[in-house]
Amino acid sequence: MRRVRHTVNGGPEVLFVEDVPAPDPGPGELLVRVEAIGVSLPGVRRVRSGSGPQPLGGEVAGVVTALGPGTIDAGFAPGDRVTGICFGHGYAEQALLRTALASRVPDGATAEDAVALVRSGLVARGALDAAGLGAGESVLVTGAASGVGQLAVPLAKLLGAGRVVAAAGSPAKAAFLRALGADEVISYGRESWGEPVDVVVDAVGGGLLPRLVAALAPGGRLVAYSSGGGTVQAHDLLAGGKSLIGFQMARLARTRAADYTAWRDELWALRAAGRLRPAIHARVPLAEAAEAHAIIERRENLGKVVLVP
Structure with missing residues (x-):
């Protein structure tokens, strides 16, 4: 599979694509075939100010393809459409999501809707x-x-x-x-x-x-x-x-799980009712992640910038 990494800090020009084996889901993890990745200013800043190579994480959405040990009772199955925060390699064709941070994407919503609505909306x-x-x-x-x-x-x-x-x-x-x-x-x-x-x-x-x-x-x-x-x-x-x-x-998710869940459901309900519509500024191919970062750095975006594997 393909994923994007960066070699050293310094700017979007250091992003590069590499071919690596798909990861194996560990305990409490889902392997997701990624359909959309949200690009955020904090993620861009990590590349600019980081001390060295590190995984590029963030919002991802896609389809569950495999379950790690201990996930049988988590309520997910292969084929489920999910979204969540990936703290590992999220700029990739396949990514790992912790079940505690994953949620289903409702019928009728796209993966792009999910990465634009859920985390930013929360x-x-x-x-x-x-x-x-x-x-x-x-x-x-x-x-x-x-x-x-x-x-x-x-x-x-x-x-x-x-x-x-x-x-x-x-x-x-x-x-x-x-x-x-x-x-x-x-x-x-x-x-x-x-x-x-x-x-x-x-x-x-x-x-x-x-x-x-x-x-x-x-x-x-x-x-x-x-x-x-x-x-x-x-x-x-x-x-x-x-x-x-x-x-x-992150603190809200840890300490106020009930509010986190209720607000997430509220956001989806508002979208379904047509009262809240996330705007997608650009859909950028995964291999052109550097351009997605540049859009954010230039402050050009009107809404969410999304990477599409």
Whole structure:
């Protein structure tokens, strides 16, 4: 089978395709014939900043072809269509999924739908929950055209937000973001972002973080879910009784399994009802994974970038 790896850190140009034997599923694992792979900014950053070669993991979706020892009672069988997070080699024609992190893809949904909706949607849903979003409150979503952001915008509306502001790096994304349901669209370079908001869901971090805190109304909450870093002065939080909250998907899955399952089912139900539609920006062949990473690095995407083996 084919899989993509990288030789050293430094950029998308170090990605390469290699031919290797298919892996054998171990205890509690499923072997999946991969049909779609979600490309994310954290995955791209790992290639850029990693200390050396490492597996390229992430969201995968496909068909179960074999079960590892101890999976008989896990409720999966060969032929099942599943999706989940692969922490090993996910950029591959066949990948291993832990049963605890796998879930079925409903009838009528594609593998591309699955990698665009499930993990990104859970991050968006979990971040809004962490913010304690109340009915009628206002929300600012940064990285609004990203895989997570494009779902956070409509989800905020569905959860009762009175005003949703979408922030993006390019004015060219405005029409896309308004189509998602954003009431306002702003660019990061604008001097003023308008009226303060109650909640910020942030995918950017870094030097933008202080401006996002300043954009909060008194009592506002900023939820950071990216790996972009950044520093905030304690005084800037204390002065307005503001909060800065870190959100991590892996911790949610470990500590709030019931919410994880309920929100996943909710996302699929919203999609089935036509109320939530993940956008696919590009379908890129597996062998051209470097181009998929480049799209993310150039911040060109309107929605999810998907690799197709």
